[in-house]
Amino acid sequence: MNGLRPLCVLIGALGGQGGGLLLEWLTGAARIAGYPAQGTSIPGVAQRTGATTYYFELFPRQRESDDVVFSLFPSSGDVDLVASLEPTEAGRAMQNGWITATTSVITTTGRIYSTAEKVAAGDGRIDPGPLLAALQGLAQGLYLIDPDATTLPLNARLLGAIAASGVLPLEPDTLRRSIRETGVAVEANLSGFGDGLTRGSASPPVERQPAFDPAPAGFEAELEGFPRPLRPLLGHALARLLDYQDRDYARLYLRRLEPLRPGADGETGLLQESARQLARWMCVEDVIRVAQLKTRPQRLRRIRRELGAGDDEPVVVHDYLSPRLAELTALLPGSVAAPRPGSGLALRWPTSSPLGYGVLKAVAGMRRLRRSGRGFRREQATIELWLAALAGCAGRDRELALTIARLAVWARGYGPVRERGLAELERLLSGWRQRLERNATGYRADLQASLQRALNDPDAIPCGGDQGEQQ
Secondary structure, three states, rough: OOOOEEEEEEEEEOOOHHHHHHHHHHHHHHHHHHOOEEEEEEEOOOOOOOOOOOOOEEEEOOOOOOOOOOOOOOOOOOOEEEEEEEEHHHHHHHHHOOOOOOOOEEEEEOOOOOOHHHHHHOOOOHHHHHHHHHHHOOOOEEEEEEEOOOOOOHHHHHHHHHHHHHHOOHHHHHHHHHHHHHHHHHHHHHHHHHHHHHHEEEEOOOOOOOOOOOOOOOOOHHHHHHOOHHHHHOOOOHHHHHHHHHHHHHHHHHHHHHHOOOOOOOOHHHHHHHHHHHHHHHHOOHHHHHHHHHHHHHHHHHHHHOOOOOOOOOOOOEEEEOOOOOHOOOOOOOOOOOOOOOOOOOEEEEOOOOOHHHHHHHHHHHEEEEEEEHHHHHHHHHHHHHHHHHHHHHHOOOHHHHHHHHHHHOOOOEEEEEEHHHHHHHHHHHHHHHHHOOHHHHHHHHHHHHHHHHHHOOOOOOOOOOOHHHO
C-alpha cells in the first residue's frame, strides 16, 4: 500500500447472499474513516442464485481532494483482494485474470450448486478441491471460511475476514459503526463480523466429505455383509428408502445389491456406483413423493426462516404444480385401462391453508397404495431388467457392467422425459445376453453411445432399432 493508486476489492456472490449489503458496509466504513472510495455492481439474477459481482476501490490517503478518479470495473493485475461468498465465484475471478501473485483471496469451503450443476444428468457437481488448490497456488494468500461453522450471516463473517486480512486500512470499530449505521439486522451482523474477524485465517484447501444420514436402527445385520467403506452410503440410502416407503422396501434395496458384492479382488467400484444409482431410482419422485416433500414441517419452517417471519406473523405459501394425466393415473392399479395422453393440470396450490395442506397430506398418505400402481410397477420391472444385466455382466466383464450401472441415469425427470428414458433402458437391456453373444463389439458401442447421449444430449434418443448391431 503506497498511496499512489487505489486499493481494489472484487466481491463475488450469488443473488440472495447479501453481496450488495457487504459493499454498502465497505463504502460506509470508508466514508466514516475519511477515505475516498467508490462501489459499483454488475448484478446477475439478484433474486436467487445468479452471479453478482461488486467492485470497490479505496484511495488509501485520507483527506484527499474530491477529484480522485476511480474505475467502474477491475483490471488484471490491479485487484488486491477477491472476496467470494461461493468458491466457484472465486474461480470465475481467477478465470478472468483478476487473481495474481499480489492478490489475496477470501472464500468459503461450502457450495451452493448452480443451475447448470443441478440439471446435468447424473452427478454434475463441480469439485471445489482442485479449484481451491489452484487458488492457493496462484494467490498471495488464501483465507477460507466454513459456512457451516455457525448460522451467523455469511456476508458479515466475510466482512470480518476482510478486516482480518489487513488489505484495507479500515479498523474493525469503523466497520462495526458502518454496520450499525446501515441498520440491517444489526446485532446478528455484528456477531457475524466478530466471528469472521477471529476465524479468518490462511488455510489449506479442505476436502469436504459428503454428509450421510445414519442408517436406521434394525439394519445392522444386513449391513455387516457389505464392505465397511460403503456402509455410510448404504445407510444413507436405507434412511431415504424408509422415509420414501417402508422397511420392507429398504430391505429390498439391500437384497438387490447382494449379487454385486465384491469378490476376492475386493473391488468395490461397481457396487458403489450401482448402490448410488439404485437408491436414487427407487425413490422416484411421483405425485405421492412430491406431496410428501411439500408438507414437510421443516420445509415450512425453512420458508419462514428465509423470509425472516416471526412466530406471530402469517406466511402464505402457494406451490405451482402441473401434474400430467399420466402421472396422476400412474397411481391407479394396472388393471385399469391406460389413459390417453393429456396435458394434465396447472395448479396454484395454497399449501399453507388448512384445506390445501390437508389435501396434500392425504395424497402423501397414499404411499401405502403405491405398490399397486401402474407407474410403480413399470419402474420396478425396468429396475429388475437393469439389475439382471448388471449381475450377468459383473462376473464376465466388469467394465461393461459399470457402463450398464451408469446407464441408470436415463431413469430421471418427469413425464415425457422419464418415459423416454425408461423406453431407452428397455431398448438397451432387453435380450442383452443374446445381443452380447451375437455382436459384443456392436452392443458395447451401443451402450457407450447411449450413455454419452444421456450425459451430454438427452434429447437425442433413437426412435428404435439396434444401433450397435448395425455397425
